[in-house]
Amino acid sequence: KAGVTQTPRYLIKTRGQQVTLSCSPISGHRSVSWYQQTPGQGLQFLFEYFSETQRNKGNFPGRFSGRQFSNSRSEMNVSTLELGDSALYLCASLGETQETQYFGPGTRLLVL
Amino acid sequence: GENVEQHPSTLSVQEGDSAVIKCTYSDSASNYFPWYKQELGKRPQLIIDIRSNVGEKKDQRIAVTLNKTAKHFSLHITETQPEDSAVYFCAASKRYGNKLVFGAGTILRVKS
Numbered sequence: 001k002a003g004v005t006q007t008p009r010y011l012i013k014t015r016g017q018q019v020t021l022s023c024s025p026i027s028g029h030r031s032v033s034w035y036q037q038t039p040g041q042g043l044q045f046l047f048e049y050f051s052e053t054q055r056n057k058g059n060f061p062g063r064f065s066g067r068q069f070s071n072s073r074s075e076m077n078v079s080t081l082e083l084g085d086s087a088l089y090l091c092a093s094l095g096e097t098q099e100t101q102y103f104g105p106g107t108r109l110l111v112l
Numbered sequence: 113g114e115n116v117e118q119h120p121s122t123l124s125v126q127e128g129d130s131a132v133i134k135c136t137y138s139d140s141a142s143n144y145f146p147w148y149k150q151e152l153g154k155r156p157q158l159i160i161d162i163r164s165n166v167g168e169k170k171d172q173r174i175a176v177t178l179n180k181t182a183k184h185f186s187l188h189i190t191e192t193q194p195e196d197s198a199v200y201f202c203a204a205s206k207r208y209g210n211k212l213v214f215g216a217g218t219i220l221r222v223k224s
Contacts, residue, residue: 033210043156043201043214056211059113090155094210100146101212103155 002027004093004104012110018079021107025072025093031055032074033101034066037088046089049074078109086111114139116204118215125192127224135202135215136184142204145178145185146212151198159200160187192222 005024013019025032033056034046045058049068066076072093078085088108092101115138125131137145146161162169162176162185169176173192178185189196199219203212 031210033212035212042216043203043212045211045213048210058211100158100161101210102158103148105155 004091004102006089006091006104006107008107009105010108010110012112013081014112015081015083017081018077019081019109020075020077021089021091021109023074023076023091023093023104025074025091026095026102029093029095029102030072031094032068032072033092033094034074034076035090035092035103036060037090037106038086043090046076081111083111085109114142114204114206114213116202116213116215118202118218120218121216122219122221124221124223127192127194127222129192131187131189131192131196131220131222133187133200133202133218133220134184135186135204136182137204137213138183139204139206140180140183141206142213144205144207145176146203146205147176147187148201148203149198150201150217156201189220192220194222194224196220197222 007022031050033048037043048056052068063079068074088106090106092103118135143164148156149159150156173190175188199217201217202215
């Protein structure tokens with residue numbers, strides 16, 4: 001099976017802009033989780049989607065949002081970008097049998 | 113909420129020696145504990161995981177132990193090799209695989 005894919009791999013934006021990142025889970029997996037990785041805060045959970053519904057949410061401001069489509073692909077959106085949003089954004093997929101989370105390669109976002 | 117502490121932050125060992133990384137968690141309801149290895153510029157990859165109904169699990173040179181009473185778990189790597197050099201993250205979850213709370217990571221350097 002193909003692994004988790006994320007697009008784009010790299011992004012440069014300026015403060016105040018918004019950005020949309022995409023994640024395609026492993027075929028057959030219905031759960032997608034998003035994480036932010038920064039040198040200072042480490043790996044932090046953003047939210048999880050299952051069958052197009054947000055099932056879990058981390059402690060991030062409302063500028064961070066997401067959605068999931070009927071084919072399980074997920075997008076996350078960050079509005080009004082701040083310098084501190086510069087990070088590696090990782091998504092992970094989880095199968096119906098509740099197996100382990102498998103991470104995608106990530107999208108590296110740089111906010112200038 | 114759940115908090116996971118990981119020690120040490122950096123660990124240098126000679127090739128062939130053993131390496132041990134320790135984590136403690138705060139929420140006694142956590143029942144799933146994976147370990148991820150992340151090489152520079154790459155995605156976190158699962159190397160081993162353990163559920164709360166098991167005290168120890170081994171996979172070749174890698175083993176994980178769990179002490180539910182003390183709320184800590186450890187990663188043991190024996191016969192270390194230069195390719196083991198990476199950042200290792202422990203994590204905890206209340207549900208099998210979902211909403212992982214990560215430790216801060218351990219930089220492991222294996223000197224040849």
